[in-house]
Amino acid sequence: MKRLLVLISIFTLSMSCGSQNVKTETSKKEVVNGVTGKPKLVVGIVVDQMRYDYLTRFNSKFGEGGFKRMIREGFNCKNNHFNYVPTYTGPGHASIYTGTTPKYHGIIGNNWYDKEIKESVYCAGDDNVNSVGTEHVAGKMSPHRMQTTTFGDENRLFTQMQGKTIGVSLKDRGAILPAGHTANAAYWFHGRDEGVWITSSFYRNDLPKWVTDFNNSDTAESYFKVWDTFHDISTYNESGADDNTFEGGFNGKEKATFPYDLKQLKETNRGFEILKATPYGNSLTADFAMAAIKGEDLGQDDITDVLAVSFSSTDYVGHNFGVNSKEVEDTYIRLDKDLERLFKYLDETVGKGEYTVFLTSDHGAIDVPAYLRSLKIPAGYLNNRATKTRFDEYLLSTFENSDLVENVSNDQIFLNRNKVDSLGLNINALTEKMVNELIKYDHVYKVYSAHTMVTTDFTTGIEQLLQNGYNQKRSGDIILVPDPDYISYGKTGSTHGSGLNHDTHVPLLFFGKGIKHGETYDKTVIPDIAPTMSALLGISFPNSSTGQPLGFVLD
Structure with a gap:
């Protein structure tokens, strides 16, 4: 159908332009394609x-x-x-x-936690x-x-x-x-x-x-x-x-x-x-x-x-x-x-x-x-349950509340904003306290707050990568980076994400x-x-x- 439309257009122009037929045909290709000599098909693999x-x-x-x-x-x-x-x-x-x-x-x-509807969503899902x-x-x-x-x-x-x-x-x-x-x-x-x-x-x-x-x-x-x-x-x-x-x-x-x-x-x-x-x-x-x-x-x-x-x-x-x-x-x-x-x-x-x-x-x-560990290369597996237990105890003892965290996923912590507001807490001061607490934990390599991601311009290192991946509306309030080659995964097979x-x-x-x-x-x-x-x-x-x-x- 596309070929037919182009041929009809070229034929019509040629009838009106007479001896300028060749020039007009090239001009038509330029209108449609922008430049001549472009590929007929681009295959992205x-x-x-x-x-x-x-x-x-x-x-x-x-x-x-x-x-x-x-x-x-x-x-x-x-x-x-x-x-x-x-x-x-x-x-x-x-x-x-x-x-x-x-x-x-x-x-x-x-998948990620949607802060508006309070549930996990799939990147391509559409009901x-x-x-x-x-x-x-x-x-x-x-x-x-x-x-x-x-x-x-x-x-x-x-x-x-x-x-x-x-x-x-x-x-x-x-x-x-x-x-x-x-x-x-x-x-x-x-x-x-x-x-x-x-x-x-x-x-x-x-x-x-x-x-x-x-x-x-x-x-x-x-x-x-x-x-x-x-x-x-x-x-x-x-x-x-x-x-x-x-x-x-x-x-x-x-x-x-x-x-x-x-x-x-x-x-x-x-x-x-x-x-x-x-x-x-x-x-x-x-x-x-x-x-x-x-x-x-x-x-x-x-x-x-x-x-x-x-x-x-x-x-x-x-x-x-x-x-x-x-x-x-x-x-x-x-x-x-x-x-x-x-x-x-x-x-x-x-x-x-x-x-x-x-x-x-x-x-x-x-x-x-x-396998890396068997070769004496630093690597291992995260104990997320132990980390959560310790952090929950910290929240309870420090803020007398265990409902400040709404979701933890993709190495990000999403806070319960309604609870934070009801307690009269300053969100930036709160996240900085949490950052200072979490950095003490085993196999936590780096921790950053959302405030840091949106107020600091990083140009190198893992910080720049985090910032390029941080979406202000969709990402969490705290970002954690595990130790190099420490993963949340089973003991067999490979994964990715770092x-x-x-x-x-x-x-x-x-x-x-x-x-x-x-x-x-x-x-x-x-x-x-x-x-x-x-x-x-x-x-x-x-x-x-x-x-x-x-x-x-x-x-």
């Missing part, structure tokens, strides 16, 4: 929980058509970091596409929309809590809503937040006993035929097979022993060791949900992304489309098995093959040199603290149309991605973007 060192650590196991192709043909930003905390999935995806931090886009966590493609509540999602635009939104506005935007991910938030507010659709995978791709009425009231056809195929079911290592496991020298005490594993299997018979294990692991925690979840995502390119005719005319793809299985595998596991290594080896499949498909359908890709991650991950390098240092690769070949060790930050894509497309930056366009990557 987020690999959930991908540390930067996975690029180098597993390099010898990668083929030539995936990660290595991006590096060989494109630009590698080797010192790319998140410039805020917390480093979680929701904030990460929002920051990549909006070009700013939680301070402005408002996605301060995957005002309906599920599409399932009767389960898994479809009641939208980007309404994200307060700023994405570069996909700006491209839609610039092209008079002719350029399409589609989001694809196993996770709802991984599809919805990147796709933005004006997206044609975002699709995510609903597992359990259904195994279907769904959306919400925020975007449309039914599934398009191509999605229904995909769901009716046996693609998802075909991945209920044995997961064994892609190469001989004895060659996996880049990861630890397969049999160790630092991994979780699956219900119904005594040891977290290869191989895994997924068909046999699915009944004790919530049916289709088990696919998410294997590399086959990424393969399924690649399958669906390619179906979206075909079904939506992405990149088939001169008006730029945007496809946001998030590979989530890497996160599920990392949480389950840990950074140093054979399972993580095999997952990245197989993801590399899926990237190669996707790039070849783009070459065939959009055209080699006619599309642009960037690849990054929403956060990194910590090595399993129990401002330490293992969580902030993630890949940033560009390749395709308009991208130079090269590399840099100059520091880049996640909010730089969206304005760089905007500069490439000649469109407005997202409305609250704080990043800078990386001119050195653009050709």
Whole structure:
């Protein structure tokens, strides 16, 4: 339809301008596209929980058509970091596409305590929309809590809503937040006993035929097979022993060791949900992304489309098995093959040199603290119950009241403002007293008050990261920072969320149309991605973007 509209417009202009036909056609392209020679399709790829060192650590196991192709043909930003905390999935995806931090886009966590309604909310949850493609509540999602635009939104506005935007991910938030507010659709995978791709009425009231056809195929079911290592496991020298005490594993299997018979294990692991925690979840995502390119005719005319793809299985595998596991290594080896499949498909359908890709991650991950501790590296686990008990005793003895705290979540304390006011306490003086108390506790590294976050301009260190992640309206009254490599998590598997390098240092690769070949060790930050894509497309930056366009990557 877009191609038809453009052709009709060009034909009409040519009839009125006669001999100026060629000049007028170019002028029309400039009106629609801003500049000539823009990519027909921008593909944003987020690999959930991908540390930067996975690029180098597993390099010898990668083929030539995936990660290595991006590096060989494109630009590698080797010192790319998140410039805020917390480093979680929701904030990460929002920051990549909006070009700013939680301070402005408002996605301060995957979940957070809403001070107005006095309950926890989910970053993509929306009770005002309906599920599409399932009767389960898994479809009641939208980007309404994200307060700023994405570069996909700006491209839609610039092209008079002719350029399409589609989001694809196993996770709802991984599809919805990147796709933005004006997206044609975002699709995510609903597992359990259904195994279907769904959306919400925020975007449309039914599934398009191509999605229904995909769901009716046996693609998802075909991945209920044995997961064994892609190469001989004895060659996996880049990861630890397969049999160790630092991994979780699956219900119904005594040891977290290869191989895994997924068909046999699915009944004790919530049916289709088990696919998410294997590399086959990424393969399924690649399958669906390619179906979206075909079904939506992405990149088939001169008006730029945007496809946001998030590979989530890497996160599920990392949480389950840990950074140093054979399972993580095999997952990245197989993801590399899926990237190669996707790039070849783009070459065939959009055209080699006619599309642009960037690849990054929403956060990194910590090595399993129990493993670090076994190597005499300071690390461990927080005893939140003991901390709460001690702090409650302090509140009771000091203020003769145990109801001053309303909620504790995401390393933040939310005070009961009504109680504080009723007792005639000064909120700033109160929080400073609490800060001075909490800093004495075991494994509390730093403590800051909301007053400090909004009155002091930090330019370096963890304080700057905290401030960039602090949203005055949504964040808590006190922020705690645990000791390095101390986490609130189980004794197996990896997690994330800190401002330490293992969580902030993630890949940033560009390749395709308009991208130079090269590399840099100059520091880049996640909010730089969206304005760089905007500069490439000649469109407005997202409305609250704080990043800078990386001119050195653009050709």
